[in-house]
Amino acid sequence: MSDGRLKHLRFPVEVPLTPHPSPLTHHPSPITHYPSPVPRTFLAIFDRLLAVHGPQHWWPGETPFEVMVGAILTQNTAWSNVERAIARLKGQGALDPERLLAAAPATVADWIRSAGYFNVKARRLRNFCHWYLGQGGYDALARRETGALRRDLLSVNGVGPETADDILLYAFERPVFVIDAYTRRLFSRLGLCAPDAGYEPLRATLERGLAHELARARGAGRKAWKRDCVPLYNEYHALIVAHAKRSCRTRPQCRDCCLAGVCPGRR
Numbered sequence: 001m002s003d004g005r006l007k008h009l010r011f012p013v014e015v016p017l018t019p020h021p022s023p024l025t026h027h028p029s030p031i032t033h034y035p036s037p038v039p040r041t042f043l044a045i046f047d048r049l050l051a052v053h054g055p056q057h058w059w060p061g062e063t064p065f066e067v068m069v070g071a072i073l074t075q076n077t078a079w080s081n082v083e084r085a086i087a088r089l090k091g092q093g094a095l096d097p098e099r100l101l102a103a104a105p106a107t108v109a110d111w112i113r114s115a116g117y118f119n120v121k122a123r124r125l126r127n128f129c130h131w132y133l134g135q136g137g138y139d140a141l142a143r144r145e146t147g148a149l150r151r152d153l154l155s156v157n158g159v160g161p162e163t164a165d166d167i168l169l170y171a172f173e174r175p176v177f178v179i180d181a182y183t184r185r186l187f188s189r190l191g192l193c194a195p196d197a198g199y200e201p202l203r204a205t206l207e208r209g210l211a212h213e214l215a216r217a218r219g220a221g222r223k224a225w226k227r228d229c230v231p232l233y234n235e236y237h238a239l240i241v242a243h244a245k246r247s248c249r250t251r252p253q254c255r256d257c258c259l260a261g262v263c264p265g266r267r
């Protein structure tokens, strides 16, 4: 996403500043870089993450189909492995649904070997291509209503909620918030969801919370909300991943975390 599209997603003053009681009120913060605590709202957290990590320019893919392939290949592996697999597919001229279906399954598996679980993923990729072409390709799918498209994606063998939502948000620009292990880890440590929150309840919490906060911040009607939420969800998910990799890791690096001032889970 370009920086221009992000400009209207800054909320430093519009968010109602009624800070939650900071757990640091009686305990001086070990953090000196970020002296002012952010209110513990989804938009204020977004704004702090954006200020610290900057725009992430997701999804890293040149075409919607490349985004879809990346969403399938990234299951249970690091993105760097997916990049190598996609580069190999490009090198073979095979980043194309017809070409992937025309190739032998073992050949597809070899092309995507670096992404791990390559036999399973080759099968999933070919299932997806079969479905994709059978539905009429991108233009036909792009005409479908979001809920129907989500249901159809979930009917494809090997496409779960996270993969479907990656595809909906980043390939079709639909307003769905992608939930992953990083999202659950960050918001549970921030005290905003349970550590074992289910996918759909957490997605609903985030989407409803952001809609409510945006409406209050902007006095926004439905039109403004629709304009804001796709770029907001796009950037927010990417920022969560960036923050989870740099600070809120399995062993959290709370001393340098920009959210420590409002995080009950800090160590």
Ligand code: SF4
Pocket: 186, 189, 190, 247, 248, 249, 252, 253, 254, 257, 258, 259, 260, 263, 264, 265, 266, 267
């Ligand atoms: S303070 Fe620690 S636990 Fe809380 S968000 Fe930051 S890194 Fe994660």
